[in-house]
Amino acid sequence: MGEVTRIMVAVNESSLKGYPHPSISSKGAFDWTIKKIVRDNVSSFNLLFLHVQVPDEDGFDDMDSIYASPDDFKRMKQRDRIRGAHLLEYFVNKCHEIGVGCQAWIKQGDPKEVICHEVKRVQPDFLVVGSRGLGPFQKVFVGTVSEFCVKHAECPVITIKRKADETPQDPVDD
Amino acid sequence: MGEVTRIMVAVNESSLKGYPHPSISSKGAFDWTIKKIVRDNVSSFNLLFLHVQVPDEDGFDDMDSIYASPDDFKRMKQRDRIRGAHLLEYFVNKCHEIGVGCQAWIKQGDPKEVICHEVKRVQPDFLVVGSRGLGPFQKVFVGTVSEFCVKHAECPVITIKRKADETPQDPVDD
Numbered sequence: 001m002g003e004v005t006r007i008m009v010a011v012n013e014s015s016l017k018g019y020p021h022p023s024i025s026s027k028g029a030f031d032w033t034i035k036k037i038v039r040d041n042v043s044s045f046n047l048l049f050l051h052v053q054v055p056d057e058d059g060f061d062d063m064d065s066i067y068a069s070p071d072d073f074k075r076m077k078q079r080d081r082i083r084g085a086h087l088l089e090y091f092v093n094k095c096h097e098i099g100v101g102c103q104a105w106i107k108q109g110d111p112k113e114v115i116c117h118e119v120k121r122v123q124p125d126f127l128v129v130g131s132r133g134l135g136p137f138q139k140v141f142v143g144t145v146s147e148f149c150v151k152h153a154e155c156p157v158i159t160i161k162r163k164a165d166e167t168p169q170d171p172v173d174d
Numbered sequence: 175m176g177e178v179t180r181i182m183v184a185v186n187e188s189s190l191k192g193y194p195h196p197s198i199s200s201k202g203a204f205d206w207t208i209k210k211i212v213r214d215n216v217s218s219f220n221l222l223f224l225h226v227q228v229p230d231e232d233g234f235d236d237m238d239s240i241y242a243s244p245d246d247f248k249r250m251k252q253r254d255r256i257r258g259a260h261l262l263e264y265f266v267n268k269c270h271e272i273g274v275g276c277q278a279w280i281k282q283g284d285p286k287e288v289i290c291h292e293v294k295r296v297q298p299d300f301l302v303v304g305s306r307g308l309g310p311f312q313k314v315f316v317g318t319v320s321e322f323c324v325k326h327a328e329c330p331v332i333t334i335k336r337k338a339d340e341t342p343q344d345p346v347d348d
Contacts, residue, residue: 005210032330036179036299041215125210126332150324150333156206158300158332159324 008124025130049104112148182298199304203334223278286322
C-alpha cells in the first residue's frame, strides 16, 4: 500500500540529572505511537526522531563547570553532542528491537521553532509530541511546545499528554 | 497484538444545500486516517463516527419551512435524523468497502461539548477532527471545534487541516 507513513517524533531529555535518558513525556509519546499506531504493521511506518538541544540550557544547569578558555566551550559542545546521541540511541535501539525503520538527528535552537522548521524540510506525514501536561488541577494546560506545533507545523500534529499517575511530584522532574 | 485501536472520527455535513454529504474537512480527515494510519492493517483498527447535530441550525437554514403545528417540529426532527443517517451512511459504506470495522452514531448539541463528552464516555484511543483551516493568509487559524477538543478531550487529538487547494472560494461552502 504505497509509501511508508513517516512519523516524526520530537524527543527530549529528562531534566533529572545524570546519564541522559528520555523525558517521561517523550517516552510516553513513543510508546503510544508504537502501541496504538504502528502495532504489528512495522513495515508500513518509519519513525523520524528529532532532538532539539537548547544551546545554553545545559551550560547554565551545570554549576560545576567553569569556562575559562575556548577549549572549555568546545568540550561543552562535545559533551552536548554525546548526551544527545545517547538520548537518540535509546529510541533507535527500541526501534531496532521492534523492527521498525527509523532515523534520528539532533538540531540546536528553540525547540518549537526548530521542530516546525524540520517539519517543513522533512515533510513527515504527521508529528507526535509529548506534553508534560497536567496535574489533576491543570486539565486545560498543554505544553507550549506542543501547542505551538499544533498551530504552526505544516503537518497534522498529535499531542500525547503524560498520564496523571506518571507526573512526578516536582513538575520540573520530567 | 492486543485490542484493536479505536479511532473516533468527528464528522459533519457540508453546508452546501442539497442531499446531505460530508464536509470537505470531514472527508479529508477520514481519507487521511485510512491512508496514513489504517493502511492495509484493517483488522487492527475500529473507526467510531460521531456526528453532532446542532438542534436549531437546520431549522434556521431552511427558509422554505413554516412551522405552524407541533407536527411540523416532529417532521423537522424526523428530517434531521434522516439527514444525519445519510451522512453516516457515507462513512459506514466506505469502511465496509475497505474492510475496516466501524460504528456510527448521532448526538444533538454543541459539537465541541458533545465530542468531548462522547470521548469521555466511549474512551477511544484517539480522536480525529477535520478543520476548515486556513486559506493561504490564515496559516495560524485552526477551527474552534478542533482547538477546543485538542485542549479538553480526554484522549490524544489529531487535527487534519483541509488543504489550501480544497478550500472553496466561499469559505462557508465546505
